[in-house]
Amino acid sequence: MKKIIVMLFALVAFTACDNKNIAQDAYKGLDKQEKEAALLDSITLEARRTFDDFKLALQMKDSTMTNFIVKQEYIVDENGRTRQEHLWIRDVYQDGEVLKGIVDNQPQITKEVKLNDTIVIDDQKISDWMFYKVEPTDSIARVIGGYSVKYMRNQLSDAEKVEFDKQYKAKFD
Numbered sequence: 259m260k261k262i263i264v265m266l267f268a269l270v271a272f273t274a275c276d277n278k279n280i281a282q283d284a285y286k287g288l289d290k291q292e293k294e295a296a297l298l299d300s301i302t303l304e305a306r307r308t309f310d311d312f313k314l315a316l317q318m319k320d321s322t323m324t325n326f327i328v329k330q331e332y333i334v335d336e337n338g339r340t341r342q343e344h345l346w347i348r349d350v351y352q353d354g355e356v357l358k359g360i361v362d363n364q365p366q367i368t369k370e371v372k373l374n375d376t377i378v379i380d381d382q383k384i385s386d387w388m389f390y391k392v393e394p395t396d397s398i399a400r401v402i403g404g405y406s407v408k409y410m411r412n413q414l415s416d417a418e419k420v421e422f423d424k425q426y427k428a429k430f431d
Contacts (some may be wrong), residue, residue, distance in 0.1 A: 263370040301405045302331070302385040312403060316352060321390050324399070326350040328359065328379055329386035329406065332368035343367040344406075345383045347377065390428055399428045 286293035316326050328350055332343045343366060357379040364373045371377055388404030401407065406431055411422050421428065 305386045305405055306384050309384050324387050325390040327388055329381045331385045332370055334367045341367050360425055401428045401430050
């Protein structure tokens with residue numbers, strides 16, 4: 259009987275240690291998510307702060323600058339729970355006083371827009387922007403802006419970065 263009680267006690271103590279480790283791991287994961295969310299928020303703020311640079315480049319109609327795209331945030335309220343979705347808008351152009359473009363992602367959350375819809379871009383909802391610039395001495399374009407794309411790229415291994423760059427057909431600074 260003593261052996262059974264000792265074994266049960268040891269099992270409970272071992273399980274408690276596992277639960278403590280699980281709780282610590284969960285906390286570390288939550289802390290990492292919070293830090294990443296704060297970083298992504300700062301990327302959005304930087305994109306909004308510098309959006310005039312994007313608009314100026316677009317207005318210049320410089321043939322060395324192409325592929326003007328923006329990422330726009332959509333907020334969806336589902337049963338009292340707020341969710342965000344960020345969609346890329348391609349082929350951005352100026353139409354009078356507003357910017358317009360075409361939705362380039364299949365929305366997963368928002369019902370406000372669909373893939374290939376032409377929309378008016380809201381400066382207050384920009385979460386990123388980018389365009390390509392080819393210098394006369396370069397054969398490959400350089401990405402200007404693209405803060406969230408550069409962040410994603412920096413999370414990759416060196417081999418993955420090479421593949422990523424091939425997919426984008428551009429250089430990242």
